[in-house]
Amino acid sequence: MSLLNYENNGSINAWVPRSLIIDGKKVLGLSCNRDGLCPIQIKWVNGKTISIEGINNSVELPLSLLIPRFVEPHAHLDKAFTWNDYPNFKGSYEMALEVNLKEQLTRTEENVRFRAQKALKLALRNGIRAIRTHIDSVGLASDESWEVLGDLKSQWKSLVELQLVALVPLDYWCTEKGKLLATRVVKKDGLLGGVLAPPFDKKKSEESLRKLIQTANQLGCDIDLHIDESQISPGAGLKLLLKVLEEVTSNISITCSHLSSMSLLSRRELIGLADRLAELKIKVVALPLTNAWLLGRDGRGTSVNRPLAPIFYLQKSGVIVGVGGDNVKDPWFPLGGFDPLELMAFSMPLTQLAPWQRLGLAPFTTASADIMDLDWDGTFYEGSPANWIVIEATSWADALSLNPKRKVIVNGYWLNENMIPTG
Template sequence: MSWLRSARTAAGELVDVELTGGRIAQVTPATGTLAAGEVDLSGQVLMPSFVEPHAHLDKALTASRAPNRTGDLLGAIAAMQDIADTLTHEDIVARAEAAIRTQLALGTTSIRTHVNVGGPMGMRALAALIEVRERWRDLADVQVVALVANPLAGQAGRDLRQALREGADVAGGCPHLDPEPDRAVGICLDAAGEAGVPMDLHTDETLNPRLLTLKTMADLVLRTGFPYQVTASHCVSLAVQDAKTQQQVAEQVAQARIAVVALPQTNLFLQGRDHPVATPRGLTAVRPLREAGATVAAGGDNLRDPFHPVGRGDALEVAALMVTCGHLSPEDALDAVTAAPRQALGLPPVLIAPGCRADLVALPAVDALEALGAASAQRTVWRAGTIVALTTVRTEIAAPAACDADRVRPHPAMSTTMEGAAP
């Protein structure tokens, strides 16, 4: 048993939180007391830990090794292909673990990572990520998605089934890049159904309005009654459809209970380069999807690799972009990196409430808005009630020179205003 004292919740309440057996036992009004061994969270906001619904840990931290010479999606794919031979098991494990450490320190305790299987990589990266998943099981939840190449009607479809047999948690793929996009969606759905696992597809990662496999996905899920969780990541082309199409597809997505993952960092970087005037945002149709009742989560996608050469691995950076580019309220943006991705990944909800698993993050701020806006690196992270990361920050700033009151003179423009002011 332990107590977290004087924490501010995102709702603005000042509370004490008791943790027992990896869960929140009780939440009471703050008493202002602090006993030995208890954690003082005065001046800090406490919230559910963050969830990364879409990562690429096998590619993470390769930007300097694999420059994207065209800056677009195909350039990024080519850059990774150029270094495929250097991506050994040990290299993938080392970079993936470095990325997890970065994200865990910033409050992310659950990660879904896509991993390339088949083609020149074979099952090498999958084996590395499965090893990482098992090694980090006590510190972070990691789900592995088998991301296969195309065409899915050929060897890629067989690679997908093999990857699921060898330990991948989720069926994945990129149907919009397939010669037969609609058929590719069906192949992925069949493979997932046979294996009894969820499906998470890179969907319509393009501004081409003629590609809309999201609609195909929703139709198939509804028609077949697919019983497992389905996630559509990216869904960029939905944003360039007319309003009626957006609404119709969004309603189908909501009816099919397909979760959509918006990926602002990577999509803003890769998309729109052939639109030098009125460049599209490269983000899915967030508002129509939410208005239709669909689950919309947000993720960081790529961490300093050819698909996105910068980024901190911080869910609050993603949430801030959902405010700026997705026009979400700060409260909804925080939901997009906490509650919504938990739903998308099939994880139990986490609230600052009794009975919930104590997956938490605290950072200095007077309220949730400041926590999001300032995004201090100083954070304490709990997984199942145990502190798994603690970052402290110390800042020293030189004092300005002392003012000599006799030497301070009003600005001339200010002087005129002052002289005309009432005595």
């Protein structure tokens, strides 16, 4: 491995997921190992890949794994790291909401900035290149939160791309304040969000969804909803959304985050809904960690129902599905640290997504890039950006369980502490 520090040129021999290599000399015919990895030599100049060649010599087999920097399609930077002061030892959804609202009353520009910066630094060092964060956008300090996260979005642009989503009760979009918020969101190139989880007033929610989609259409602003994060009334929110979309055509991109209770439907109904989502090009973000922690609790017993977006069925119907980390050390989830390898490892037993399979890796890489509509999808080809993580491991099992050393390459440069904004 030759490293040219402080220059954005270099060459590296590494194992690369075959499913992410689009083009490369002598690579297409190269057999990959049982982990779906190909031994390749990759060279880059001025931050761009100039060549990808397969290594056929068994003496020179690489000692590292090279993967694209990850995409986090669903986070909450404004409340991250609040668990110690606002814990939710009961672990229920209801208690999480109650504690969240108490914590929200203490939010200031300073503490939101501190949390978001801490999150961004961890994300960058751990190998994340883009984050979509939802922001509590009603109540105390919501204006300040938008200011702070808007600042950080510009400041961190070349290191971690931020997308901001306004998280509000759905009916807020029907109010005058909602209209003002929507114009503010547009200025920050953000998305409109909201929560639709049962029990809800069907008529009122239908009206709110209609208004939200109309507003988004007018402003050309995409939507990302927290929908059906629940163990009751399976798929109720999704069915309502699909009903509204029969009347109002959407010309923007819609993401459904969670869709947890969909998995409690019959296979037949579930597949019908998945097909409809695919037809409408609605994308899905599955959030296995928070769902497994908060939902399906039966007193203190271990859950017997595990509401989680039915990833495999959705993918089979052609829906783009990403996996996100959601909450980090806040009342909704006590663990996490903006570490994509940890998310993959935790998610494996919950989702049964295996990184050695194309559709097991995509939710953390290409699908999430698609959901965030990023310029680069995370694949390898001549001209693709040198935006990678180098992991000292030669198999997925080692990469995801032994906490191996990792180095991050940002636009061709090896990440070093001088590149990380202070403050």
